[in-house]
Amino acid sequence: MxxxxxxxxxxxxxxxxxxxxxxxxxxxxxxxxxxxxxxxxxxxxxxxxxxxxxxxxxxxxxxxxxxxxxxxxxxxxxxxxxxxxxxxxxxxxxxxxxxxxxxxRMLGHITVTRDIAANDQKIYVEENFHGSFPGDTLVVSNGSQSATVTVSGKGSDNRGKFVRVQSSVGQSFTASDEVFTHYTKDVxxxxxxxxxxxxxxxxxxxxxxxxxxxxxxxxxxxxxxxxxxxxxxxxxxxxxxxxxxxxxxxxxxxxxxxxxxxxxxxxxxxxxxxxxxxxxxxxxxxxxxxxxxxxxxxxxxxxxxxxxxxxxxxxxxxxxxxxxxxxxxxxxxxxxxxxxxxxxxxxxxxxxxxxxxxxxxxxxxxxxxxxxxxxx
CATH class of the missing domain: 3.20.20.370 (Glycoside hydrolase/deacetylase)
Structure with a gap:
């Protein structure tokens, strides 16, 4: 004030x-x-x-x-x-x-809804807010392992909403293991x-x-x-x-x-x-x-x-x-x-x-x- x-x-x-x-x-x-x-x-x-x-x-x-x-x-x-x-x-x-x-930006974490394969470039999520700004860096994590990816965009298809990343995730994740995406500390x-x-x-x-x-x-x-x-x-x-x-x-x-x-x-x-x-x-x-x-x-x-x-x-x-x-x-x-x-x-x-x-x-x-x- x-x-x-x-x-x-x-x-x-x-x-x-x-x-x-x-x-x-x-x-x-x-x-x-x-x-x-x-x-x-x-x-x-x-x-x-x-x-x-x-x-x-x-x-x-x-x-x-x-x-x-x-x-x-x-x-x-x-x-x-x-x-x-x-x-x-x-x-x-x-x-x-x-x-x-x-x-x-949505600064919290968002739940991943589908399993992720190491070569995937789509991450299916409850809401795709984290895909709004290409170039942002995201962390995909289940608490015990994580991968850092760079956002290229977002979208949706018959499988749900997704965040698109510039290159493959590099690790596999099982959605039932409570997997989330969140921004990196710098963002x-x-x-x-x-x-x-x-x-x-x-x-x-x-x-x-x-x-x-x-x-x-x-x-x-x-x-x-x-x-x-x-x-x-x-x-x-x-x-x-x-x-x-x-x-x-x-x-x-x-x-x-x-x-x-x-x-x-x-x-x-x-x-x-x-x-x-x-x-x-x-x-x-x-x-x-x-x-x-x-x-x-x-x-x-x-x-x-x-x-x-x-x-x-x-x-x-x-x-x-x-x-x-x-x-x-x-x-x-x-x-x-x-x-x-x-x-x-x-x-x-x-x-x-x-x-x-x-x-x-x-x-x-x-x-x-x-x-x-x-x-x-």
């Missing part, structure tokens, strides 16, 4: 309830913060432009609460994706920018390290990550905490009730997340999820995508935000949740952070009023003006 005075002020106002749509305020009097009652974090993956135009502008800004955008660093500035200026603006508005690798390390460095080049602080495709294998687990404080989706649940993490039970970097688009979680399941956060004073993380195909319109996001507000749950970024629980410090930073690029920015690139306006409205106790701001 940006370390600018504006960002710090915004967080203070949000936590005191002044920017909560529908919350009672008295003109000229400071709002009284509700006692802590659990923390909820919203995370959105892949860094599409809709994180800004829909999820931020039409949901979170109107409700006065922050979220986290997990961005593949190579996507920034490309058509249909967040720009560097928008990333900085979201940070100014209290959001957290998280890593989502460099090119959205994983580059995906973790480079994405953090590239995102921080836009003047934001990146301390947490969401794994693409929820891929979180043994090799990734061994390296991730060298670069990140937490993995928001070390365990992901589509529907149902994932672990609600009480502060004393959190073991970083491994955190649990629930997907909340339509079809993944019903309103009843979300209600149960939020009730547990409130009753246990715990941490809950919701995940989704802002694209229209995801069935996660701003109206659904606002519904969940209001359900959380009804339970006096603090809606914060993951970095702030961990700091507020005393698990990390609020000033967790990296040497490459360049917060100066966002200091003293009080207006946005879209000419909408920035947080400087919001803070000014709050300081004079203008509830009516504040409401007008939040609903524009």
């Amino acid at each position: 940006s370390n600018s005075p504006n960002s710090a002020t915004r967080r203070a106002v949000l936590k005191n309830g002044l920017a909560i749509a529908g919350a009672p305020t008295v003109t000229g009097m400071a709002a009284t913060a509700a006692p802590p009652n659990g923390k909820l974090v919203f995370t959105y993956d892949d860094g599409p432009i809709e994180d800004y135009t829909h999820t931020y502008q039409k949901a979170h800004r109107r409700e006065g609460v922050p979220a986290c955008s997990a961005v593949p660093s190579s996507y920034v500035g490309k058509s249909g994706n967040l720009s560097g200026d928008q990333i900085q603006e979201l940070t100014d508005e209290g959001w957290e920018i998280m890593s989502h690798s460099v090119k959205h 994983i390390q580059t995906a973790l390290k480079k994405s953090k460095r590239q995102l921080e080049g836009y003047g934001v602080n990146v301390t947490n990550i969401v794994m693409p495709y929820a891929g979180y294998g043994k090799r990734t687990r061994e390296m991730v905490d060298e670069y990140y404080t937490a993995v928001a989706n070390a365990e992901s649940t589509a529907g149902g009730s994932p672990q609600i993490m009480e502060p004393s039970q959190i073991r970083l970097p491994h955190l649990s997340r629930m997907l909340f688009r339509e079809g993944s979680a019903t309103k009843s399941e979300l209600r149960t999820f939020l009730d547990k956060i409130a009753s246990q004073n715990g941490l809950g993380i919701l995940g989704g995508h802002s694209w229209w195909q995801e069935r996660l319109p701003p109206s659904r996001i606002r519904m969940v935000i209001r359900m959380a507000k009804d339970r006096n749950i603090d809606i914060v970024t993951l970095r702030d949740a961990l700091a507020d629980f005393g698990i990390t410090t609020s000033q967790t930073t990296s040497a490459t952070t360049n917060a100066q690029t966002t200091t003293n920015r009080s207006t946005t690139k879209t000419d909408q009023p920035g947080f400087g306006v919001l803070a000014a409205l709050a300081s004079i106790g203008s509830a009516a003006a504040l409401k007008r701001y939040l609903t524009t």
